Amino acid sequence: MNRFNSSVPADEYLADSNVLVYLSDAVTQLLEHKEEYTQFGVIRYFAEYFSSVKNSNHVLFREYNYIRATAHNRASFIRVFWRCYRQIGKSGDLLSMLEYRSLLQLLCPDFPVEMVQNAARIVLMEDAIDCLMSFSDFLYAFQLQFYYQEFLDSVLVIYQDLLAGKSPNTVIVPTSIEQLPFAAAEDNEKEGQQQDGVDSSTLAECIDALCDRFKHSHPSRSCMKEVLEQTEKVCYYSFLMSLAKQETINQAIGALPSKAELLIDPEMDQELDKIIAQISVSPGSNSSGSAVGGLKEVQRKASPRRNIHHRRKVESDGSTEETDSSEN
Amino acid sequence: MADKEKRRSGVPPSGMPEGKAPKSDSDGEFLSQAGVGELLRGAILKMVEARSDDPIGFLADHFCNLASVTEAGRAGCDDGSQLSNGPLSSGAQEQQHLNRALWHLRLAHHSQRSAFSNNVRVAYDLLNFTQPCRRPGEVPEGPDDSCNDGPTKGGGGGGGVKGGLYSQTLQCLCSEGGVPASTSAPLLQRLHCQDHEAVPYDVFRHGVLTCAVFSDYIRQAQRLYAEVCCPDEGPASRSLCLAVLGTLKEALETSQGCDAKCCVNANCKVNSCVEANLKAIRYLEASAKISPYKLAQAMSEARTRGPGGNMDAKEFENAAADLFITRVKVLS
Numbered sequence: 001m002n003r004f005n006s007s008v009p010a011d012e013y014l015a016d017s018n019v020l021v022y023l024s025d026a027v028t029q030l031l032e033h034k035e036e037y038t039q040f041g042v043i044r045y046f047a048e049y050f051s052s053v054k055n056s057n058h059v060l061f062r063e064y065n066y067i068r069a070t071a072h073n074r075a076s077f078i079r080v081f082w083r084c085y086r087q088i089g090k091s092g093d094l095l096s097m098l099e100y101r102s103l104l105q106l107l108c109p110d111f112p113v114e115m116v117q118n119a120a121r122i123v124l125m126e127d128a129i130d131c132l133m134s135f136s137d138f139l140y141a142f143q144l145q146f147y148y149q150e151f152l153d154s155v156l157v158i159y160q161d162l163l164a165g166k167s168p169n170t171v172i173v174p175t176s177i178e179q180l181p182f183a184a185a186e187d188n189e190k191e192g193q194q195q196d197g198v199d200s201s202t203l204a205e206c207i208d209a210l211c212d213r214f215k216h217s218h219p220s221r222s223c224m225k226e227v228l229e230q231t232e233k234v235c236y237y238s239f240l241m242s243l244a245k246q247e248t249i250n251q252a253i254g255a256l257p258s259k260a261e262l263l264i265d266p267e268m269d270q271e272l273d274k275i276i277a278q279i280s281v282s283p284g285s286n287s288s289g290s291a292v293g294g295l296k297e298v299q300r301k302a303s304p305r306r307n308i309h310h311r312r313k314v315e316s317d318g319s320t321e322e323t324d325s326s327e328n
Numbered sequence: 329m330a331d332k333e334k335r336r337s338g339v340p341p342s343g344m345p346e347g348k349a350p351k352s353d354s355d356g357e358f359l360s361q362a363g364v365g366e367l368l369r370g371a372i373l374k375m376v377e378a379r380s381d382d383p384i385g386f387l388a389d390h391f392c393n394l395a396s397v398t399e400a401g402r403a404g405c406d407d408g409s410q411l412s413n414g415p416l417s418s419g420a421q422e423q424q425h426l427n428r429a430l431w432h433l434r435l436a437h438h439s440q441r442s443a444f445s446n447n448v449r450v451a452y453d454l455l456n457f458t459q460p461c462r463r464p465g466e467v468p469e470g471p472d473d474s475c476n477d478g479p480t481k482g483g484g485g486g487g488g489v490k491g492g493l494y495s496q497t498l499q500c501l502c503s504e505g506g507v508p509a510s511t512s513a514p515l516l517q518r519l520h521c522q523d524h525e526a527v528p529y530d531v532f533r534h535g536v537l538t539c540a541v542f543s544d545y546i547r548q549a550q551r552l553y554a555e556v557c558c559p560d561e562g563p564a565s566r567s568l569c570l571a572v573l574g575t576l577k578e579a580l581e582t583s584q585g586c587d588a589k590c591c592v593n594a595n596c597k598v599n600s601c602v603e604a605n606l607k608a609i610r611y612l613e614a615s616a617k618i619s620p621y622k623l624a625q626a627m628s629e630a631r632t633r634g635p636g637g638n639m640d641a642k643e644f645e646n647a648a649a650d651l652f653i654t655r656v657k658v659l660s
Contacts, residue, residue: 043395
């Protein structure tokens with residue numbers, strides 16, 4: 001119980017809590033599926049709805065506008081994504097941007113490709129967007145991009161203004177992601193300039209002012225400051241890459257464990273071992289059976305496929321091995 | 329889950345036979361028929377009142393509790409018609425009412441006085457209804473309904489909550505508050521009522537509030553001990569602990585002096601504003617006495633002289649609890 005906040009006005013409390021978003025969604029869902037949801041009673045329906053929100057199961061298979069509606073929904077979706085596809089990280093497979101998009105669309109049918117592209121740009125430093133990425137690299141970049149989308153969009157606008165030598169004070173905060181493909185096209189034109197980036201301290205100042213407008217929905221100021229202090233000049237995507245690797249930011253979002261623990265899941269391992277044991281008993285059967293079966297061919301080409309019998313060994317050192325792709 | 333599958337598409341089914349207007353009409357009808365408006369209004373009011381840090385968790389608990397109450401209420405009615413007042417079912421019902429009462433008591437922290445008082449009232453009425461002479465029609469009452477009711481005037485309840493139920497409530501409150509049973513036992517002993525006694529509302533409220541404050545107090549005391557002791561060096565030194573306890577005692581005495589004075593003056597009802605100010609000043613004085621500065625002073629004095637040896641966490645907790653319990657007034 002929050003005993004010190006009773007002075008907060010009721011409407012402010014309600015607005016901060018995002019409860020109204022969930023209440024109206026709950027009612028909308030109820031109306032769309034009246035017959036089904038009311039057979040156990042309306043109260044039970046609301047109890048189930050809010051329990052699922054509480055347990056972060058509520059974003060599964062929902063539309064994009066819903067999964068990005070609140071910070072809790074975003075964190076929940078990131079977590080769901082991680083939990084569903086952790087095994088990809090374990091097997092050490094590298095996937096392309098489009099493959100990650102397919103995975104995301106299995107969880108959220110209308111997940112926009114722009115979001116995935118932006119995450120991929122963070123990992124690949126924007127140049128080679130067709131390259132393959134390890135699961136953990138992509139995951140942390142995706143987390144940053146998805147969770148702080150609006151903030152990062154504004155940072156990009158500021159960055160581009162600084163690059164063009166404009167005063168960043170005239171910046172208009174973009175409200176939708178539609179502007180991004182355009183921004184990306186612009187990037188390519190100015191590639192020569194982008195090599196050096198902008199002055200870190202100027203960018204830091206602008207970002208600090210930007211944070212004031214974003215209330216809480218930005219990465220921690222001290223973290224961003226720390227990153228920007230490391231170099232004199234900075235590029236947008238290398239700045240984002242550094243942010244994506246910050247454990248403080250990861251903890252603040254609270255959806256994912258630290259990188260070292262990302263792939264540890266003893267329960268799932270046991271289950272998989274059982275399944276693998278069954279498969280090896282019946283030699284004729286195909287080892288695919290997962291939701292990503294359709295991607296298999298591409299994966300095979302993409303990475304030297306490890307033999308199932310060597311899987312154990314790969315897992316033990318997999319977490320450190322696959323971080324290399326971005327660090328080079 | 330099956331319902332997840334159904335939610336897969338956020339788009340409403342396109343093959344809706346009716347136009348938009350009739351649909352929204354029927355939607356409105358449906359919602360009002362199902363009482364959704366009332367339900368949500370009640371939930372939001374409760375939530376705003378409690379100002380929970382975790383509003384979603386609060387709503388989840390709230391609806392789960394409501395659902396189990398209504399489901400059990402329906403089942404309870406059926407039970408009642410089949411085996412009227414069997415000893416088993418009445419015991420189970422008592423337990424259920426106790427659970428609901430505790431749930432209400434948990435809703436708001438005692439520092440939010442009006443919310444807490446409301447919830448104590450609701451809990452009291454719930455427990456009072458547990459008397460066997462209850463009319464069956466009253467069973468499915470929603471927890472919110474009784475907020476504004478008078479104290480069980482028209483209800484079938486007896487003259488008060490049964491003493492046994494009251495003691496059980498206090499015990500649960502303490503253990504939920506994280507107080508070990510051995511620490512809370514002396515307090516419960518002091519607040520104890522006989523099983524056959526009927527507990528009036530004032531006594532009930534006093535007991536509940538005391539237990540809630542006591543739980544907070546013990547948590548603070550535990551924290552205080554953690555501050556005094558360095559975890560690597562084993563238990564804290566006895567002299568330090570005694571110094572801290574002494575400071576605590578002094579502060580409690582200061583604040584209690586104010587209580588006693590106020591009680592005397594409350595009868596006169598003169599200069600109530602001045603009284604309130606005096607009270608506030610005494611509290612400020614008391615809190616100054618346990619300020620970090622004072623504590624540090626006492627501790628540094630104690631470090632140089634004072635008894636040797638150590639004091640473990642349990643002993644400290646008991647001593648702190650004792651300071652509290654001797655100051656608990658017993659209402660009769």
